[in-house]
Amino acid sequence: MSFLPYAVAAWVCLVGLYGIVTSRNLIHLALCLTVMQSSTYLLLLAIGYVKGGGPPIFKGVKLGTTSVDPVVQALTLTDIVVSVTVIALILALALDVHKQAGTVDPDEVREMSG
Amino acid sequence: MTRRVRIGIFLPALAGLAALLVWAYTGIPAFGDYQGPYGFVVTKLATPLRHMDNAVNSVTYDIRGIDTMGEEFILFGAVIGVVLLLRGEEGRTEDVHDDTGSDLVRVFGTLAIGAVVLVGLWVVAFGFVTPGGGFQGGVAVASGALLLYLAAGYREWAAFGNESILDPIKGIGGGGYAVIGLAALVGGMPFLTNFFHGGVTGSVFSGGSAAFVNWSAGIEVAAALVILFSEFLEEYIVPLAKGS
Numbered sequence: 001m002s003f004l005p006y007a008v009a010a011w012v013c014l015v016g017l018y019g020i021v022t023s024r025n026l027i028h029l030a031l032c033l034t035v036m037q038s039s040t041y042l043l044l045l046a047i048g049y050v051k052g053g054g055p056p057i058f059k060g061v062k063l064g065t066t067s068v069d070p071v072v073q074a075l076t077l078t079d080i081v082v083s084v085t086v087i088a089l090i091l092a093l094a095l096d097v098h099k100q101a102g103t104v105d106p107d108e109v110r111e112m113s114g
Numbered sequence: 115m116t117r118r119v120r121i122g123i124f125l126p127a128l129a130g131l132a133a134l135l136v137w138a139y140t141g142i143p144a145f146g147d148y149q150g151p152y153g154f155v156v157t158k159l160a161t162p163l164r165h166m167d168n169a170v171n172s173v174t175y176d177i178r179g180i181d182t183m184g185e186e187f188i189l190f191g192a193v194i195g196v197v198l199l200l201r202g203e204e205g206r207t208e209d210v211h212d213d214t215g216s217d218l219v220r221v222f223g224t225l226a227i228g229a230v231v232l233v234g235l236w237v238v239a240f241g242f243v244t245p246g247g248g249f250q251g252g253v254a255v256a257s258g259a260l261l262l263y264l265a266a267g268y269r270e271w272a273a274f275g276n277e278s279i280l281d282p283i284k285g286i287g288g289g290g291y292a293v294i295g296l297a298a299l300v301g302g303m304p305f306l307t308n309f310f311h312g313g314v315t316g317s318v319f320s321g322g323s324a325a326f327v328n329w330s331a332g333i334e335v336a337a338a339l340v341i342l343f344s345e346f347l348e349e350y351i352v353p354l355a356k357g358s
Contacts, residue, residue, distance in 0.1 A: 002144060002145045002146070003139060003140065003144065003145065004145070005145050006139035006142070006145065007139070009139070010132065010135040010136065010139060013135065014128060014131065014132055014135070017128065017131070018124075018128060021120065021121065021124045021128075022121060022124075046145055047142065047143075047148070048148060048153060049145060049146050049148060050146065050148040050153070051146035051147065051148075052146075053148075055245070056153075056156075056157050056160075056168075056169035056170055057167055057168045057169065057170070057244065057245060058157075058160070058161050058167045058168075058169065059167040059168075059243050059244055059316055063158075063161055063162070064158065067157050067169070068148070068153070069148055069150075069152070069153025069154075069156075069157075070153060070156050070157060070160070070169035070170040070172070070173055071152050071153050071156060071173050071178075072153070073170045073173075074170050074171075074173035074174045074178065077170070077174060077247075077249060078174075078181065078182065078185045081185055081188075081189060081249055081335070082185060082188055082189075085188060085189045085192035085193065085338070086192060088192060088193070088196050088342050089192045089195045089196055089199075091346075092195070092196040092199040092200050092345070092346075093199065095199070095200065095346075095349060096199050096200075107117060
């Protein structure tokens with residue numbers, strides 16, 4: 001009985017959110033979003049862990065060997081890909097904000113008009 | 115709202131969220147006490163039914179292939195967004211002189227391109243046998259392509275990393291996925307049905323038509339990452355060219 005992986009997932013989520021709200025730099029903010037999203041990888045993989053289970057890859061392994069849940073691992077893969085693409089989009093937006101407003105501090109770009 | 119007020123409102127909310135997370139996580143099964151059933155079903159069926167040793171990729175490209183198609187389109191949409199934001203400002207980039215000075219870096223860097231791309235293709239090809247697959251291998255192939263910029267310089271890179279080459283490749287990757295799904299429809303089966311059941315389990319030729327899905331994901335991811343890199347690189351190069 002261990003809840004440590006869940007505790008770590010919750011901690012990473014909260015730390016990332018704190019970073020997003022208190023951020024003074026859009027690039028730092030994007031990285032904090034990545035940190036927050038990493039908590040979902042931890043949570044998914046922790047949920048799918050089977051005690052004593054091996055990796056869900058059966059090359060050279062007897063069929064029926066206990067393994068961890070492959071479904072959540074596939075979801076984690078999806079999660080990582082989406083995270084990377086969204087970060088790329090946010091960084092492109094940050095570059096654009098810097099061109100328009102001359103700053104990447106979210107507090108200073110607020111007065112910017114469309 | 116000033117920064118202090120914002121943080122003053124945020125901290126109690128953060129404490130509330132923390133309490134909710136603790137409440138939620140103490141209500142789910144303990145770590146290692148997995149209840150199933152889907153994970154157990156997939157691990158029992160992936161090899162005998164789908165001829166795939168890698169159960170993770172049997173979910174990604176076959177059993178829940180339609181979800182991965184949604185993910186491919188998210189990737190596609192995000193890259194289009196980046197391109198719309200960043201593409202456009204053209205400069206006389208032929209004036210840029212950032213070629214690698216060292217012959218040693220040029221020679222071994224160029225050799226490394228081949229090695230890295232080969233490893234990437236190998237990771238894609240054996241996606242249903244060993245850990246790997248289209249997404250992972252595609253990233254490796256893309257990083258091999260980026261070595262061209264590191265090993266040679268911008269002008270050599272620009273000959274390959276331009277939109278007239280990359281955009282069609284990306285389209286083939288993303289569109290190919292949907293075409294394989296539609297091919298099943300033409301044959302009277304549900305969308306994205308795995309229609310070449312079989313192949314040889316544990317070889318490159320395993321996984322049926324999902325192997326093509328895997329390859330189209332690999333092509334899409336590799337092209338998407340190279341496009342992203344070339345757009346961000348242009349943001350760096352164009353001002354450099356103006357300054358020179």
